[in-house]
Amino acid sequence: MRTLELYLQDAYQRSASARIIKVDQRGIQLDQTPFYALGGGQPGDRGWLHTASGRIAIDSTLRDRASGEVIHVPAQGEEYGKLRQGEEVNAAIDWDLRYRHMRCHTCLHLLCSLIPFPVTGGSVRADSGRLDFDIPESILDKAEISEKLQALIDRNASLSFQFLTADEVRAKPDLVRTLQVAPPLGDQPVRLVRIDGIDLQACGGSHLRATGEIKRAWVTRIEKKGKLNRRVELALQA
Numbered sequence: 001m002r003t004l005e006l007y008l009q010d011a012y013q014r015s016a017s018a019r020i021i022k023v024d025q026r027g028i029q030l031d032q033t034p035f036y037a038l039g040g041g042q043p044g045d046r047g048w049l050h051t052a053s054g055r056i057a058i059d060s061t062l063r064d065r066a067s068g069e070v071i072h073v074p075a076q077g078e079e080y081g082k083l084r085q086g087e088e089v090n091a092a093i094d095w096d097l098r099y100r101h102m103r104c105h106t107c108l109h110l111l112c113s114l115i116p117f118p119v120t121g122g123s124v125r126a127d128s129g130r131l132d133f134d135i136p137e138s139i140l141d142k143a144e145i146s147e148k149l150q151a152l153i154d155r156n157a158s159l160s161f162q163f164l165t166a167d168e169v170r171a172k173p174d175l176v177r178t179l180q181v182a183p184p185l186g187d188q189p190v191r192l193v194r195i196d197g198i199d200l201q202a203c204g205g206s207h208l209r210a211t212g213e214i215k216r217a218w219v220t221r222i223e224k225k226g227k228l229n230r231r232v233e234l235a236l237q238a
């Protein structure tokens with residue numbers, strides 16, 4: 001049984017009731033979850049599972065590469081071996097942290113739209129993020145990108161989503177800017193993320209409703225990483 005990933009429909013959902021479908025040494029699987037599983041450079045969510053017998057702190061959420069299973073990894077020392085399949089829990093994410101990740105992730109879409117080169121890597125953190133671009137020469141200007149980035153934030157453009165089949169996405173390779181870091185396309189539907197008038201790409205990350213929620217962001221560093229790579233780092237206002 002596959003976990004229904006609720007954040008894909010509503011990234012603002014902070015908690016959900018769910019049933020346990022599997023417990024093993026890796027952690028706990030649920031029939032549905034608001035937790036984001038590590039991927040695309042964004043950390044997996046932390047939070048809590050409220051059970052009939054108490055509360056279990058979740059340190060991270062992972063996706064098993066082979067099976068695609070979403071695994072809630074309990075914090076060290078948590079006793080969760082007594083949990084049983086079918087048991088009902090309330091799954092609540094650490095919303096403050098997740099919201100910061102959403103702001104950073106959405107901001108990286110804006111950055112990506114300003115730099116028309118292939119993306120080779122990236123990372124989302126609570127108050128900073130980065131993208132690596134395949135650019136042969138140093139043509140990026142920190143102040144100029146910062147200014148353009150803030151203009152896109154201030155435009156408060158709305159985000160909308162649409163689901164396509166994997167075949168439809170394969171037919172439009174332009175939709176996957178981060179092809180080299182994205183997981184391989186399976187048979188699952190792929191979500192298309194549109195930032196009105198700014199950006200359109202396939203992405204499974206967690207996003208804001210509108211760019212204004214980023215508030216303020218700026219480029220802190222542009223660094224040469226190897227012959228073809230330029231790493232662009234940004235910071236977000238707390």
Ligand SMILES: [Zn+2]
Pocket residue numbers: 105109193203204205206207
């Ligand atoms: Zn995204």
